[in-house]
Amino acid sequence: MEKTYVIRWKSKTNGRCGTGTTMFDGKEAELLAEELNRDYPEIEHQPFEIQAAVPAEAAVSAAG
Numbered sequence: 409m410e411k412t413y414v415i416r417w418k419s420k421t422n423g424r425c426g427t428g429t430t431m432f433d434g435k436e437a438e439l440l441a442e443e444l445n446r447d448y449p450e451i452e453h454q455p456f457e458i459q460a461a462v463p464a465e466a467a468v469s470a471a472g
Contacts, residue, residue, distance in 0.1 A: 413437035415444070416456040427456065 411431035418425040432440065437455035444453040 409433040409435075411436075412459050413455045413457050415441055415453050417444075417451050417453045420450050420452060431458075 411433050413432045413434055413436070414430065415428040415432075415437060416425070417428070432455070434455065434457070441453040441455050444451070
């Protein structure tokens with residue numbers, strides 16, 4: 409399984425947000441986000457697929 413997911417997070421108290429750098433497969437990312445949301449309820453965590461963030465046209469033009 410490809411590791412194409414990272415964890416995105418957003419603070420519910422101050423609005424800060426960010427994206428983790430560790431890559432996971434979809435199921436790992438989903439389980440980790442659920443665990444982090446339980447352990448840190450003041451921060452919202454979501455799995456985010458990196459490949460989905462690149463528009464198809466950009467991927468084609470970058471390839472060449």
